[in-house]
Amino acid sequence: MPKQTFILNGKSVTVDVHPDVRVLWVLRDILGVTGPKYGCGINVCKACTSHINGKAFNPCAVRVGDLKDQDRVTTIEGLAATDPGPGLHPMQQAWIDRDVPQCGYCQPGQIMAAVALVKKVRREGREIRESDLDKIRNICRCGTYHRIREAIEQGARNMK
16 A cells, blocks of 8 residues: 655654545544544534644545645644643633533534634734634534634634
8 A cells, every 4th residue: 555644743654544545534543643533524514623734624524645745734632732832722721711612522623623713814914703703614512602702712812
């Protein structure tokens, strides 16, 4: 089988897997990274949301063969290292402060989507707005959307 190489949470990894295998299965089943959750497998629920080169993507919908050697995949496990502060990433801390999780299954994807959104609006030279929060389409079966929105706003204020 062909070898696939990419950067995962700051470290180069190489896996021996068919290029058609979805990145989610490579992360979870081969590399043992379980933060991105399997929810739907068809890019709908967003439980697996992670970052590729700093932007949100859903590994359930991307073939590992589509990744390039220099592509940087960041999962919830590597998120804290992307912020210069000590400890947790500010968005992760906001989730704790706002008591967001109930079952917790969707939370890694929610946090990764929120961080990507904040970075996107900052690249546009503005702060996050309510209408931006409406665009996050990650599904939460527990329905903690009100606390999720509060946490995103707090996390955005504290992100560097």
